[in-house]
Structures are given as structure tokens and as C-alpha cells.
Amino acid sequence: MNKGEMLYEGKAKKVYATEDPDLLIVSYKDDATAFNGLKKGTIAGKGVINNKMSNALMRLLEKKGVPTHYVEEINDRETIVKKVQIVPLEVIIRNIAAGSFAKHYGVTEGTPLKAPTIEFSYKNDDLGDPLINEYHVIALDLATQEEIDTIKTYAFRVNEELRKFWLTCGVTLVDFKVEFGRLSDGTIVLADEISPDTCRLWDSKTGDKLDKDRFRRDLGGVEEAYQEIMSRLEQHIG
Ligand code: TMP
Ligand code: ASP
Numbered sequence: 001m002n003k004g005e006m007l008y009e010g011k012a013k014k015v016y017a018t019e020d021p022d023l024l025i026v027s028y029k030d031d032a033t034a035f036n037g038l039k040k041g042t043i044a045g046k047g048v049i050n051n052k053m054s055n056a057l058m059r060l061l062e063k064k065g066v067p068t069h070y071v072e073e074i075n076d077r078e079t080i081v082k083k084v085q086i087v088p089l090e091v092i093i094r095n096i097a098a099g100s101f102a103k104h105y106g107v108t109e110g111t112p113l114k115a116p117t118i119e120f121s122y123k124n125d126d127l128g129d130p131l132i133n134e135y136h137v138i139a140l141d142l143a144t145q146e147e148i149d150t151i152k153t154y155a156f157r158v159n160e161e162l163r164k165f166w167l168t169c170g171v172t173l174v175d176f177k178v179e180f181g182r183l184s185d186g187t188i189v190l191a192d193e194i195s196p197d198t199c200r201l202w203d204s205k206t207g208d209k210l211d212k213d214r215f216r217r218d219l220g221g222v223e224e225a226y227q228e229i230m231s232r233l234e235q236h237i238g
Contacts, residue, residue: 001025001080011037012050012197018080022184023071026051027078032197034216036128043215043222048076049230050195055079056237057162057194064161066154068190069181084181084191087143090121090129091151093159094175098200099213101175110207116159118152123179150188151180158190166201169232171210174200196229 003025004017011033016025028047033040051073058070071080094117097107101117120137121129137143143151155178166173176199181191192198196211203210210229214222 001074003027003078012047013193022083023080024083025074025078026081028193032212032215034212036125039216041215043226045223046197046226049226050193050197051077051079053195053230053233054193056233057165058190060165060237061158061161061190064157066157066161066190067187081191082183082189084183084189086123086179086181086191087147087151087188088123089132089137089142089151090123090177090179091155092119092121092175092177093117093155094119095159095163096172096174096200098174116156118155147182147188154180154188154190158194162194162199165236167204169236170204171229171232172202172204174202176200196226201229 001018001020001023004019006014006016007024008015012029012031014027014029016027018025028051030042030044030046032043032046055070055073058068062068062070069081069084071082073079094101095113097105097111097113098109101107102109120132122132122142123129134148137148138145158178159173162176163173176194178190178194178198179192180188183189199211200209200213201211202208209219210225214220214225
């Protein structure tokens with residue numbers, strides 16, 4: 001399958017057309033941004049790691065009954081995915097208080113939550129991805145109630161499966177962001193990526209951060225953390 005016209009260049013990925021109108025090729029970059037693009041940098045090797053990790057996790061999730069856009073990895077940085085219309089929501093699940101949740105609600109980072117939470121942000125860079133609730137989603141015609149229900153079911157299933165998987169790697173899944181899309185027949189599938197860019201992953205013993213917070217917060221050892229989390233995954237994925 002060959003790359004056609006570049007359709008879109010985002011902060012961390014490029015998307016290309018293919019000869020099949022239902023398939024796209026995603027190409028992962030080493031570019032990293034934070035705070036809605038305010039902070040910019042590169043993380044050497046990130047594109048390869050995010051591509052391989054996201055694909056491995058999506059294959060695992062497919063086996064566990066979560067449909068995804070994943071089709072085939074074609075090389076270290078590039079993957080064939082099903083073309084979807086992205087539902088413009090960032091779906092965030094949390095197991096432990098961190099980041100914006102810790103700040104908004106005055107909870108010490110690292111405090112376990114009584115139950116996992118879900119929240120939605122409206123994917124809109126000009127507005128800074130504001131938090132919205134289900135009523136807003138319907139009022140703004142971003143998704144139907146049925147789609148929201150499907151998305152919530154899948155998002156919590158993703159949490160349960162990824163939490164279990166990362167635990168086998170000695171890693172605690174603190175929180176993560178996922179996105180969903182609609183296939184041409186309207187079927188909702190998991191899309192975008194699941195990687196250290198989009199998850200908080202802490203070493204279960206030491207609490208060391210093995211994710212993009214090292215870049216966001218200038219903690220150093222960014223490349224090493226991406227390599228470490230990838231090697232844990234490679235040792236434990238089936
Ligand atoms: P937050 O605590 O900053 O709201 O982040 C929650 C989770 O979402 C965390 O795992 C990082 C991820 N995330 C993204 O993937 N993209 C984003 O733009 C932001 C702000 C967070
Ligand atoms: N990727 C996001 C941005 O640049 C933010 C983040 O992941 O923290 O805006």
C-alpha cells in the first residue's frame with residue numbers, strides 16, 4: 001500500500017491518503033508539544049515507540065472486544081488505519097489523581113480515586129480543549145446519546161484491560177486520553193493513539209514517571225523513559 005496525498009499534519013502525526021478510500025496511513029513524528037502547542041520540542045525515537053506501542057495495545061484491545069481503527073503496521077513509524085470521522089472529544093479516564101484533576105479539585109497528585117472517572121473535553125485547539133459534559137455534547141451535536149453510551153462503555157473497558165496489562169509490566173496506569181471515530185457505516189471505533197504521549201504511566205514500585213509528563217514538566221530523562229516503557233511492553237505483550 002502506497003502513501004498518497006498528505007491530508008493532515010497534526011502536532012505528533014501526519015496522515016496520508018491511500019489508493020483505498022477507506023484506509024489511511026498514519027506516520028508518527030518525533031515532535032512533541034504541550035500546553036496546546038505552547039511548548040515545543042522533539043523526543044528522539046518517540047515516533048517509532050508511539051507507533052509500535054499504540055499498535056500493540058490496539059491489537060490487545062481488539063482481542064478484548066474493543067473495535068479499533070488499527071489495520072496493519074507497515075514500518076517502524078507508519079501504520080495503515082481505517083478512515084474514520086473523529087468524534088471531536090478527548091475522552092479522559094482516571095484511576096489516580098494527577099495533572100489537571102489534582103489541580104481542579106485540590107487533590108494531592110498520586111491519591112487513588114475511589115472509582116475510575118470519565119470526563120470529556122471538546123477537541124478544539126482555538127478554545128483550548130474545554131471540558132464539557134454529556135448535555136453539552138448533545139446540545140452541540142458532537143455525538144448522539146447512543147454514541148456517548150458506546151464511547152463510555154469502550155473507554156472503561158480500555159481502562160480495565162490496559163490497567164491489567166500495565167500491572168504485569170510493573171507499571172501503574174494513572175490516567176489516559178482516548179479518541180473515537182465513526183466508520184462510514186457509523187460504527188464507533190477506538191482511533192488516534194495510545195502511547196506515553198496520551199497516558200500517565202508510573203513505575204509501580206518507585207513511582208517514576210515513564211510518560212510525557214517528563215517533557216511537559218522538564219523532568220529530564222525523557223528519551224530514556226520512553227525507551228524504558230517500550231521495553232517493559234515488549235517483554236510482556238502476548
Ligand atoms: P490532564 O491531567 O492534563 O487533564 O491529562 C489527563 C490525561 O490526558 C493524561 O494522561 C495526559 C492526556 N492528555 C493528552 O493525551 N492530550 C492532551 O492534550 C492533554 C491535556 C492530556
Ligand atoms: N499534545 C497537547 C498539546 O500540545 C498537550 C499535551 O499532551 O500535554 O497541546
